[in-house]
Amino acid sequence: MxxxxxxxxxxxxxxxxxxxxxxxxxxxxxxxxxxxxxxxxxxxxxxxxxxxxxxxxxxxxxxxxxxxxxxxxxxxxxxxxxxxxxxxxxxxxxxxxxxxxxxxxxxxxxxxxxxxxxxxxxxxxxxxxxxxxxxxxxxxxxxxxxxxxxxxxxxxxxxxxxxxxxxxxxxxxxxxxxxxxxxxxxVSHWPGIKAAILVVSAEKKEVPSTGGMQLTVKTSDLFDYRIKKVVPERFEKMSKAILAKDFETFAELTMKDSNSFHAVCLDSYPPIFYMNDTSKRIVKIINELNKSQGRNVAAYTFDAGPNAVIYYEEKDERLVLGVIHEFFGTLQGWEKKKGVEYVVPKLFPIEKFDHQTFSQGVSRVILTGVGEGPTKxxxxxxxxxxxxxxxxxxx
Amino acid sequence: MxxxxxxxxxxxxxxxxxxxxxxxxxxxxxxxxxxxxxxxxxxxxxxxxxxxxxxxxxxxxxxxxxxxxxxxxxxxxxxxxxxxxxxxxxxxxxxxxxxxxxxxxxxxxxxxxxxxxxxxxxxxxxxxxxxxxxxxxxxxxxxxxxxxxxxxxxxxxxxxxxxxxxxxxxxxxxxxxxxxxxxxxxVSHWPGIKAAILVVSAEKKEVPSTGGMQLTVKTSDLFDYRIKKVVPERFEKMSKAILAKDFETFAELTMKDSNSFHAVCLDSYPPIFYMNDTSKRIVKIINELNKSQGRNVAAYTFDAGPNAVIYYEEKDERLVLGVIHEFFGTLQGWEKKKGVEYVVPKLFPIEKFDHQTFSQGVSRVILTGVGEGPTKxxxxxxxxxxxxxxxxxxx
Incomplete structure (x- = not known):
């Protein structure tokens, strides 16, 4: 045949x-x-x-x-x-x-x-x-x-x-x-959106998302407010921020919504934890980076697992990857950036971070960005x- | 003089x-x-x-x-x-x-x-x-x-x-x-309420509670709902559960409110994390214990830090301390129970717990219970x- x-x-x-x-x-x-x-x-x-x-x-x-x-x-x-x-x-x-x-x-x-x-x-x-x-x-x-x-x-x-x-x-x-x-x-509207994925090693298998969602819907007292009040407002604001290419707002809403999602997971009974101590350390790194620059140069988001996705604009790549490379530069994933020398950005309070502790728990880095839909x-x-x-x- | x-x-x-x-x-x-x-x-x-x-x-x-x-x-x-x-x-x-x-x-x-x-x-x-x-x-x-x-x-x-x-x-x-x-x-109303405090080693100093509260009030989108809707209902129910010595309900509300409090901390911007991976493992232990017994025999609660306080009833002490002793029995704090032999309760799914992992992160145990107010x-x-x-x- x-x-x-x-x-x-x-x-x-x-x-x-x-x-x-x-x-x-x-x-x-x-x-x-x-x-x-x-x-x-x-x-x-x-x-x-x-x-x-x-x-x-x-x-x-x-x-x-x-x-x-x-x-x-x-x-x-x-x-x-x-x-x-x-x-x-x-x-x-x-x-x-x-x-x-x-x-x-x-x-x-x-x-x-x-x-x-x-x-x-x-x-x-x-x-x-x-x-x-x-x-x-x-x-x-x-x-x-x-x-x-x-x-x-x-x-x-x-x-x-x-x-x-x-x-x-x-x-x-x-x-x-x-x-x-x-x-x-x-993509052509805002092609400069980049993403760094930090793959975090999990201690155990997470709660599968379908079961997790059902538990949250059924047991979280805060969930109803999230879906009725918090998300609808955020949806309008985020759509507008994307159309305006307003990274400052886009980043803030992205981080807040990641926090809010993990908050209703934690408010479930029994509570669901997807972020682990490594995830939290990544939040701290991004936080201090943004604070040090006086604006949001990067936004973290976490799905139903401990992996971090860090969105940033291409124009700030040296700042953002400078920090990520400092902690995770020895991992798989930097091959495509061969030859680029990264330095920790000025003003980043590196002294607040114990290098050994903050380099733990990530297994690989994937550097990518916004892209096209399905294609033949x-x-x-x-x-x-x-x-x-x-x-x-x-x- | x-x-x-x-x-x-x-x-x-x-x-x-x-x-x-x-x-x-x-x-x-x-x-x-x-x-x-x-x-x-x-x-x-x-x-x-x-x-x-x-x-x-x-x-x-x-x-x-x-x-x-x-x-x-x-x-x-x-x-x-x-x-x-x-x-x-x-x-x-x-x-x-x-x-x-x-x-x-x-x-x-x-x-x-x-x-x-x-x-x-x-x-x-x-x-x-x-x-x-x-x-x-x-x-x-x-x-x-x-x-x-x-x-x-x-x-x-x-x-x-x-x-x-x-x-x-x-x-x-x-x-x-x-x-x-x-x-x-x-105390005389319900003297059988006991508490096991698991002192957890923190990686870093936590956000002081006054500053943390102010951040949550100012930035958490879920907070307003918690204080206006969730807590007032829970307050009435918990008061009644105490008066009725209804541990099942008291325990559920205690765990839910701990979760809810940590949820609004996480929903703050930037997020505040007080529980760490050790805290979460303790939640899992208590959870599985309750599930295995088909009722709430213990209730965890966490304040603005990673320490766990486990409330339980004296009549269930052998069950609850049996599990806690299994993981944390070598630590300081068991002197007052000298001579008592603890065994893991029947039905507790010990096979779900890697002993080495789940014994980590706690530095001492304090075994206590409900007590009197200030006195001369x-x-x-x-x-x-x-x-x-x-x-x-x-x-």
Whole structure:
């Protein structure tokens, strides 16, 4: 055989600056508040996915990083069913269209970064899968429509359908039809936004985010106020700050919302802790850096784990990376900056930091920045003669 | 000379179960919410204070743990002025009363526990000073009235004027006249309440609580909801739980309020972290213990620092201390339990805990329980011939 119907795409990771935490419907992944994220560059973090379909396949199959994985979860099934439903409509409207909706799918996906590092790989994964199948099926849906499908796989995946600066509007409808991603601004609007990810070693496995969210919704006394009062105001302000390229405000809101999200986790019963002592030391470093410069040159944010993502503007790169390099300069991740000499910025109160203590607990650094949304690629992960993954697709 | 006018008292530490965090008036120490505490036994933690007054003294003096300390702070001055004002009234009403209000005071105070451990020594200290001077001056004021004076020295000191279970009613008056401690129940009502204090080594000095409170009031978006909605409801429920000796509810509310207090600290900007990774491990231990028993047998609470206070009922002592001893049994503090053999309770999932990791970070254990309020003592810390502290009063 030679497989005729296939499509290959890449999709990015996104890191929220206004956090998604809480579902109002957990089977549809409908959130209790709107959120905002920055899409990160696929040069550094991406999922590549090839999908193929053929009447000769026996069942739907997913190969993730070279391993056969189950597609049985309700989340995966929802995405596949929805995409097939749209394809079926298309086939009904155009009798000449091949009946791809009736054939099994083979999905082969690889990440260019370690899955275990807790770097929102499921967001990139579902975005890539949905975008690839939509291409394969030639569906007449825009990214916002596709985001609603990806959302059912993993809530935050919906934001990975766009590049640049993305809002996930929570919506109000019961069926989730208005709970979708929209682009606030594309990369070209504010290309100077950079991100340094500090991968922090965790002592133990964290509370999975779905269970954590449900516990917070059910038990935190402060949560309701966060979603009804705090986040809606912050959403408006953050959107405006992005449109105005106002880093000072963007940074303040990003740090405050990270704090607020971890506060309602801590207010859960029993409390959920995602930040550890290493995370807190990173907060202190960024804090003192901003204080020393008399303005926000960097903004930390923490997801459901101890990793820090530090956003900053390219114009301040020497200041921000100067400090980060001072503590974490010996770790993996600086290769792309080879030859650059970093110095601790003037005014930074280095004497307040015990070097040995503050260099602890981080395992690698990833230097990246804002980037584009899912895109087609020529890289094909499936051997079109055999229908099986190429060996090379095993990381 | 022989000093004729002196008084000697002891006063206890108290640990809040409903936290005081936020001042509406920082010179009068008026809080933004009411709070509740348990007074701890003076057998284990107490301040002993002798005050003397004599026309032969030249100025007011304070010796704290054998060292001459300043009384110049506004907080100390407020207490002394207020007490002298009441004495002066008494002298005006009774011309035969000696004019003690005009004489300098000598205050000698010692703690029977390390001041540096972060164990609310200022609460015991101000309560002892105010109670001792009130005795010396023979003031016709009840403990609730005295609590208003101690409050001006250190907010939470007002709660140390009573034994047992104590509420600090926030009050509404601008001059603070209704912001005072009242007793919810005395020791005899629920004598079986025990406390294990786990003294945790801090990596760095914490944010002092006055500055921390002000930052939270000014910057936390969740704080207002906590003080207006969350705490008032919890206050009523906790008072009732104490009166009903309902440990299940008391424990839940205590843990929730500790979480909530640390949540608004984290929601401050920049965030304040008082709990560290050791604190979090203790939370996990208590959590799993309660889960394993199908009820709350222990309740953790954390003040503005990483130390844990674990409340439990005497009837569950073998369960609770069994677990605590398993991890911290080699530390100082178990001498009073000599001969008792502790075993990990059945059903406790010991396999979830890496022993080495979970035994880290605690420096000593203090085993105590609910106790009485300030009381007169025969121990006199001042040499009545010289007017100077006895050498023995130096710890």
């Amino acid at each position: 030679t497989i005729q119907y296939f499509s290959s795409v890449t999709a990015p990771v996104n890191i929220a600056t206004l956090k998604y935490w809480g579902k109002r419907d957990s089977s549809l992944n409908l959130p209790t508040n709107s959120s905002i994220s920055v899409t990160l560059s696929q040069d550094d973090l991406k999922t590549t996915t090839t999908v193929a379909t053929s009447s000769s396949f026996s069942t739907d199959q997913l190969y993730l990083n070279g391993k056969l994985e189950s597609l049985a979860s309700q989340r995966s099934q929802s995405c596949l069913e929805e995409l097939r439903k749209y394809r079926k409509q298309l086939e009904e409207n155009d009798p000449s269209a091949p009946k791809l909706s009736q054939w099994p799918l083979r999905i082969v996906s690889v990440n260019n970064f370690p899955t275990a590092a807790g770097l929102a790989s499921s967001a990139a994964g579902y975005a890539a899968m949905v975008y690839a199948i939509a291409q394969l099926y030639e569906l007449p849906l825009d990214r916002s429509e596709l985001s609603k499908i990806a959302r059912q796989g993993s809530g935050s995946a919906c934001r990975s359908l766009y590049g640049g600066f993305v809002a996930w509007e929570m919506g109000t409808e019961i069926n989730g039809d208005d709970s979708k991603a929209v682009q606030i601004a594309d 690629t020529d890289e094909v992960l499936i051997n079109l003669e055999t229908g099986l993954p190429w060996q090379g697709s095993q990381l | 022989t000093i004729q006018y002196f008084s000697s008292v002891t006063a206890p530490v108290n640990i809040a179960t409903l936290k005081y965090w936020g001042k509406r008036d920082s010179s009068l120490n008026l809080p933004t919410n009411s709070s509740i505490s348990v007074t701890l036994s003076q057998d284990d933690l107490k301040t002993t204070t002798t005050v003397a007054t004599s026309s032969s003294f030249s100025t007011d003096q304070l010796y704290l743990n054998g060292k001459l300390e300043s009384l110049a702070s506004q907080r100390s001055q407020s207490c002394l002025e207020e007490l002298r004002k009441y004495r002066k009234q008494l002298e005006e009403n009774d011309p035969s009363a000696p004019k003690l209000s005009q004489w300098p005071l000598r205050i000698v105070s010692v703690n029977n526990f390390p001041t540096a451990a972060g164990l609310a020594s200022s609460a015991a200290g101000y309560a002892a000073m105010v109670y001792a001077i009130a005795q010396l001056y023979e003031l016709p004021l009840d403990r609730s009235e005295l609590s208003k004076i101690a409050r001006q020295g250190s907010g939470s000191a007002c709660r140390s004027l009573y034994g047992g279970f104590v509420a600090w009613e926030m009050g509404t008056e601008i001059n603070g006249d209704d912001s005072k401690a009242v007793q919810i129940a005395d 003592t025969d121990e006199v810390l001042i040499n009545l011939e010289t007017g100077l502290p006895w050498q023995g009063s130096q710890l």
